[in-house]
Amino acid sequence: MAEWETVIGLECHVELNTRTKMFCACHNEFGAEPNTLTCPVCLGHPGSLPVPNREAITRIVKVGVALGSEIAPHSLFHRKNYFYPDMPKNYQISQYDLPVCVGGHLDVELPDGSTKRVGITRVHMEEDTGKTSHGSASGRIHEAESALIDYNRAGVPLVECVSEPDMRAPEEAAAYLRELRGLLDSLEVSDVRMEEGSLRCDANVSVRAAGTDALGVKVEIKNMNSVRSLERALTFEVDRQLAALEAGEPLVQETRHWDEDSGTTKTMRSKEEAFDYRYFPEPDIPALEPEEAWIEEIRRGLPELPRARRTRYAEELGLKAEVARVLVADRAATSLFEETVALGAEPAPSANWITQDLAGLRKEAVVADAAAEPTVGPRHIADLVALVADGTLSGAGAKRALEEAFRSGAAIADIVENRGLRQVSDAGELGAVVDRVLAENEDAAEKFRAGNESVIGFLVGQVMKASGGSANPTLAQELLRERLSR
Ligand SMILES: [Zn+2]
Incomplete structure (x- = not known):
C-alpha cells in the first residue's frame, strides 16, 4: 500500500x-424583510453607477495588513460574467489578476499545541450576490416548485481570502478556519457568523503519493456552514479519494456539495461544465491606488491580534494555554476578562470563571432562548475571585452567587448576604453540623475508624449538604478527622 x-x-x-x-x-x-434594502445600483438597473465603499476598502486593507500581505499599490475591479437569477447584473464585480492584497500568512495553532504557518495567496474585494430560497417541503433544489429571491444581500461587501494548499489534514484546515475567524473577529471587520453566512468556506482537496510535488486531482467542496462540517466533509472526501486511488479508479476534477444530513459529498458539476467567466476590467470604477501613509495609519491602528494575545496571556498572566485559547476565541469574553483584570482581579481564576461557569450559563440561556442581556460584568467576576480567595465563599457558594448574578444582575456582595452564602469557617458553628452528620451516619464513621480512608469524602459531602453548601470544605474535613480520631 x-x-x-x-x-x-x-x-x-x-x-x-x-x-x-x-x-x-x-x-x-x-x-x-426581504427586498427592502435595495436600489437601482444593487439591483443592476441599466445606467446606474457603482461607487466603492471607502470603509470596505479600509477593512480589506486591515485584513491584509494583519495577514502580512503586500497591499498592492495598484489594484483593479473586474467583471466576472455569469448568469444566475440572484445576480441581477449578470456579472459580479470582483477582482481578477490585480487583487488588493497579495501573499501573506496565518500562523495556526494546531490541536497538538504546535504552530503551523499557512501561506495566504491573495485577499480580494468583491460584492455578494442575492439569496435564493427554493420552495419545496424538503428544501431541496431539484424538488422545488418555486424559487424566491431576496436582493438585500446583493452588493454586500465580500472579502475572499485564498490560502495556499498548505494544510495536510482535515484537523489542520479546521484549525486554520478557527484562527482566521478569530483574527477577523478581533479586527471587528465582520460578524463572522458561519450559521448566518457572514463567513463561508470552500475547500480544495486532493491526495497524492507522499514525497511527490505534483498535485493530485483536485476536488472543490462547497456548502459547509460550520468548522465542524468543514472537518467532517474533508474527512469524508479524503477517505473517498483514498479508496478510489487504492482501487485504481480514476478521480475527476469536480465541484462537490457537502450534504450535512447524509455526511457525504455529492457531485455538483464536473469540469466539462466549468464556466468561462470572461473577466474584463470594470469600466465604471478607477483603479485603487492606496497611499503608503494611509496603509501605515491602518497598520498602526491594528488591535492586538489573537496569537499575540494568547502568548501574552500564557506567558505574562499565567493562564493555561487551553484557557487562553478558549478565552481569546471569543471577543466578548476577552473584553470582559481585560476589564476584570483591570479592576485588579487575579487573572487565572478570572479566566476560569469566564470561560467555564459563565460560558456555561450563557450557553444554557441561548438554548432556553432566554433574554440574554449581559448581566454579569467585570465587577461581578472580580468580586467572586476575591471572595473565594479570602475564604468568604466556597467554590460551590461562588457558583450559586454567579448563577444568581446571571439571572438578576445583583451585586455579588448583596447576593452573598441575602442568600446566606457566606462560607462557614467558624469551627464552633461548623462543629455542630459535623456532630449532627456523624450522629446520622454512624456506619460511615465506623468504616472510617476501621481504616476505610475514602469514606471521608462522603462525610465531607454530607457536611456540605447539611450546611446548604456554605461549609468551608477544608475545615469540615479537619473537624471530621479530629472527631473521628478521638
Ligand atoms: Zn443598493
Whole structure:
C-alpha cells in the first residue's frame, strides 16, 4: 500500500459588517424583510453607477495588513460574467489578476499545541450576490416548485481570502478556519457568523503519493456552514479519494456539495461544465491606488491580534494555554476578562470563571432562548475571585452567587448576604453540623475508624449538604478527622 499525502487549501468568503453596501448607499443588514434594502445600483438597473465603499476598502486593507500581505499599490475591479437569477447584473464585480492584497500568512495553532504557518495567496474585494430560497417541503433544489429571491444581500461587501494548499489534514484546515475567524473577529471587520453566512468556506482537496510535488486531482467542496462540517466533509472526501486511488479508479476534477444530513459529498458539476467567466476590467470604477501613509495609519491602528494575545496571556498572566485559547476565541469574553483584570482581579481564576461557569450559563440561556442581556460584568467576576480567595465563599457558594448574578444582575456582595452564602469557617458553628452528620451516619464513621480512608469524602459531602453548601470544605474535613480520631 502506497503512502498518501493530503493537500488542502481553503477559500473563505467574509461579509464585511460595514454600515452600507459595497457600491451603493443601501443598508448592509442581516435579517431584514426581504427586498427592502435595495436600489437601482444593487439591483443592476441599466445606467446606474457603482461607487466603492471607502470603509470596505479600509477593512480589506486591515485584513491584509494583519495577514502580512503586500497591499498592492495598484489594484483593479473586474467583471466576472455569469448568469444566475440572484445576480441581477449578470456579472459580479470582483477582482481578477490585480487583487488588493497579495501573499501573506496565518500562523495556526494546531490541536497538538504546535504552530503551523499557512501561506495566504491573495485577499480580494468583491460584492455578494442575492439569496435564493427554493420552495419545496424538503428544501431541496431539484424538488422545488418555486424559487424566491431576496436582493438585500446583493452588493454586500465580500472579502475572499485564498490560502495556499498548505494544510495536510482535515484537523489542520479546521484549525486554520478557527484562527482566521478569530483574527477577523478581533479586527471587528465582520460578524463572522458561519450559521448566518457572514463567513463561508470552500475547500480544495486532493491526495497524492507522499514525497511527490505534483498535485493530485483536485476536488472543490462547497456548502459547509460550520468548522465542524468543514472537518467532517474533508474527512469524508479524503477517505473517498483514498479508496478510489487504492482501487485504481480514476478521480475527476469536480465541484462537490457537502450534504450535512447524509455526511457525504455529492457531485455538483464536473469540469466539462466549468464556466468561462470572461473577466474584463470594470469600466465604471478607477483603479485603487492606496497611499503608503494611509496603509501605515491602518497598520498602526491594528488591535492586538489573537496569537499575540494568547502568548501574552500564557506567558505574562499565567493562564493555561487551553484557557487562553478558549478565552481569546471569543471577543466578548476577552473584553470582559481585560476589564476584570483591570479592576485588579487575579487573572487565572478570572479566566476560569469566564470561560467555564459563565460560558456555561450563557450557553444554557441561548438554548432556553432566554433574554440574554449581559448581566454579569467585570465587577461581578472580580468580586467572586476575591471572595473565594479570602475564604468568604466556597467554590460551590461562588457558583450559586454567579448563577444568581446571571439571572438578576445583583451585586455579588448583596447576593452573598441575602442568600446566606457566606462560607462557614467558624469551627464552633461548623462543629455542630459535623456532630449532627456523624450522629446520622454512624456506619460511615465506623468504616472510617476501621481504616476505610475514602469514606471521608462522603462525610465531607454530607457536611456540605447539611450546611446548604456554605461549609468551608477544608475545615469540615479537619473537624471530621479530629472527631473521628478521638
Ligand atoms: Zn443598493
